[in-house]
Amino acid sequence: MFYSLTLFIYSLTEISKREEVEAVTIIETPPIIVVGVVGYISTIKGLRSFKTIFAEHLSDECKRRFYKNWYKSKKKAFTKYSKKWQDETGKKQLEKDFTLMKKYCSVIRVIVHSQMRLLPLRQKKAHVMEVQLNGGTVAEKVDWVRERLEQPVPVSAVFCQNEMIDVIGVTKGHGVKGVTSRWHTKKLPRKTHKGLRKVACIGAWHPARVGYTIARAGQKGYHHRTELNKKIYRIGKGVHIQDGKVVHNNASTSYDTTQKTITPMVIPLIMLTEIMVLSLQN
Secondary structure, eight states: EEEEEEEEEEEESTTEEEEEEEEEOBOOOEOOOOEEEEEEEEEEEEEEEEEEHHHHHHOOHHHHOOOOOOOTTOOOOHHHHHHHGGGGHHHHHHHHHHHHHHHOOSSSEEEEEGGGGGGGSSOOOEEEEEEOOOOSHHHHHHHHHTTTTTOOOOOGTTTTTTEEEEEEEEEOEEEEEEEHHHOOOOOOOOTTTTTTTSSSSOOOSSSSSOOSSOOEEEEEEEOEEEEEEOOOOOOOOSSSEETTTTEOOTTOOOOOOOOOOOOOBBBBBBBBOOSSOOOOOO
């Protein structure tokens, strides 16, 4: 657990100043790689995928996501598709697809994947997801994606310091649990017949159904959750190269001048979101 010491000023007087310690989490966020773009058109039933264009070169960690067993496969994914970027017929088709996307699409989303090799995890298969582009015209969005195909997008290009964001992730899974663990209901007395980690009454005779508000046994954890209003206190660089030298003192302060780096919290996958995701500004 890490803590941040913040000075709050509640009025103009000097007496009202006070320091508060707040808990913070340090997350390791390697740059994501842009590998494609998807254009959506609006229909009476909602959005529909119109065109999908992938980059010429895809890394092995991205290709692993398209295989059930990478070891036994022939690793031929996207080999024919990548030839589109090389011959003249394929280039004309890609150019036509980009033009049609600018003309008809109303929503543009980029296909990105994480870089698992930069994280101290056993997993080699990258996470692939779509991120919607907001701001600017459709043509500007398509041009922005086209310039950044196969290029990394760092976290500093999307978020900034002191910004309020939302965090999307999955809670820790606990499997199937009873009502006492799942809903924290009160345990029945010791002498209760047929078990005491139960709910005594699950509803009236009529209506002759069990209501949705009654605590029941079932799945606990591994649920999709969104936490709102998280503040970014700082965006650091970790161990990086500056002026040809490797900088290791990213966690050094004026009080502690020890040459050391931060100890980030490695999470398999969480998503940080804001209203304007991947803005068109460089």
